[in-house]
Amino acid sequence: MITRGYLESGDAFGDWLTGVLADRLNGWHGGIRVCRIEPASHIVCRYEFGTGLRVVGKFFGAPTGARTRYDADVAMENEFLRLRRVSGWIRVPHAVATNSNFQSVLVTEYINGPTVRELLDAGASLYDPLTGVAHLLRRLHDATRTSFKRERDFAYFHAVLDQNGLPGPLRERFNRLLGAWWHGTRLDRGGCMVHGDATPGNYLFDGEICAIDFEGARHAHPVRDLGILAAEIRASGASTTTAEDYIGHLLWQYSGNEDEFRHHTAVLPFFMALGYLRIARLPWRAAERDRLLAEAEACLGAIHR
Numbered sequence: 001m002i003t004r005g006y007l008e009s010g011d012a013f014g015d016w017l018t019g020v021l022a023d024r025l026n027g028w029h030g031g032i033r034v035c036r037i038e039p040a041s042h043i044v045c046r047y048e049f050g051t052g053l054r055v056v057g058k059f060f061g062a063p064t065g066a067r068t069r070y071d072a073d074v075a076m077e078n079e080f081l082r083l084r085r086v087s088g089w090i091r092v093p094h095a096v097a098t099n100s101n102f103q104s105v106l107v108t109e110y111i112n113g114p115t116v117r118e119l120l121d122a123g124a125s126l127y128d129p130l131t132g133v134a135h136l137l138r139r140l141h142d143a144t145r146t147s148f149k150r151e152r153d154f155a156y157f158h159a160v161l162d163q164n165g166l167p168g169p170l171r172e173r174f175n176r177l178l179g180a181w182w183h184g185t186r187l188d189r190g191g192c193m194v195h196g197d198a199t200p201g202n203y204l205f206d207g208e209i210c211a212i213d214f215e216g217a218r219h220a221h222p223v224r225d226l227g228i229l230a231a232e233i234r235a236s237g238a239s240t241t242t243a244e245d246y247i248g249h250l251l252w253q254y255s256g257n258e259d260e261f262r263h264h265t266a267v268l269p270f271f272m273a274l275g276y277l278r279i280a281r282l283p284w285r286a287a288e289r290d291r292l293l294a295e296a297e298a299c300l301g302a303i304h305r
Contacts, residue, residue, distance in 0.1 A: 108212075
């Protein structure tokens with residue numbers, strides 16, 4: 001969190017924001033403290049008012065990641081509507097307002113608490129937070145069950161492979177392994193709405209779990225969220241034993257019974273491979289790239305075991 005200064009009276013965005021929140025500010029006027037939240041795929045700032053009220057602004061028109069070609073207003077409205085929709089089933093920040101005149105900004109309430117990423121980096125126990133994540137994801141998935149079109153998950157998998165720019169022989173090995181999964185039966189179950197970006201940084205824990213960042217939400221296989229999160233935990237630097245214990249705990253808490261647990265465990269390697277490939281494409285993880293690609297290939301190889 002980096003303090004960027006204050007929005008003073010007369011600032012167009014600050015005046016609009018104060019107007020939007022007028023019923024919660026009880027006539028308060030003054031400078032609004034601005035803190036930049038990093039890392040993030042867009043400019044994201046926390047705005048603090050003298051009353052103690054804090055909100056977050058996510059500016060879709062100011063991307064900071066690799067993806068820059070998209071309709072910012074559509075992305076803004078989509079996340080606003082998704083947050084409003086899923087709030088009936090799971091805890092997410094309240095979506096306050098949008099405004100296309102200020103870099104397509106989405107304003108949400110601020111949730112105070114560390115992310116699961118911060119807890120992981122600090123070496124704190126993750127059993128309670130991961131229990132909360134598992135139950136949250138299960139509620140989201142169960143509430144949005146639908147038919148599963150595996151073409152979408154495979155298309156996304158190939159897109160992430162493209163982003164990794166693999167040499168020909170390695171890409172061919174991945175293609176063959178994906179073909180084996182395509183023709184297998186492990187993925188033959190229904191789909192649902194998934195969070196889509198189930199990284200530890202997108203879950204806040206203040207005694208209970210709150211999910212943030214629904215820009216990537218879509219309909220897909222439910223284990224996709226679990227696999228991406230499991231890959232992030234496994235690649236975090238935690239010991240192998242600790243990471244495996246956390247992943248097993250996540251799966252068990254998500255599963256309703258032993259049969260489901262066995263099924264989810266059989267499907268998990270496919271989506272863990274996707275998770276490793278998502279990490280491998282990041283420039284700041286370049287030193288780990290070869291290891292991450294090897295882990296992804298090994299996970300896909302589980303189809304033959």
